[in-house]
Amino acid sequence: MPADATAHIRIARPSRDLEAAERFWVSGLGLDVQYRHVADGTPGVHDLLMVGWPGGAWHLELVRDPADPMEPRPTPEDLLVVYLGEEVPDALVRRIEEHGGKRVPAHNPYWDTWGVTLQDPDGYLLVLSTRDWSTT
Incomplete structure (x- = not known):
């Protein structure tokens, strides 16, 4: 499939706290949880939460590496x-x-x-x- 207007988009970001992020995006804005994974301690495996609207052409992936958490660094233009x-x-x-x-x-x-x-x-x-x- 070529990249065109029908291609689905994933926006990925680090998160400090996936539970707080879920409250904001799901309970607050009203997105649905599309997928969730809790790391089992395997090196390199991340906790993640994917949220979006059913049938939407995009979703937001929030990720946290429990072994090496990355601090989010948003700018005023993100x-x-x-x-x-x-x-x-x-x-x-x-x-x-x-x-x-x-x-x-x-x-x-x-x-x-x-x-x-x-x-x-x-x-x-x-x-x-x-x-x-x-x-x-």
């Missing part, structure tokens, strides 16, 4: 943007905050104009955008 195409529901923002998210001002004021920026437990940023996305 954004995962979800284009809602409508106002961001206050109830959704509250739910994400109740599950470990923190509303923060965006580094780029564009995102404050067109959405809400939330920081996950590892410091990565989720933008819920009021805009639609179209490549045309």
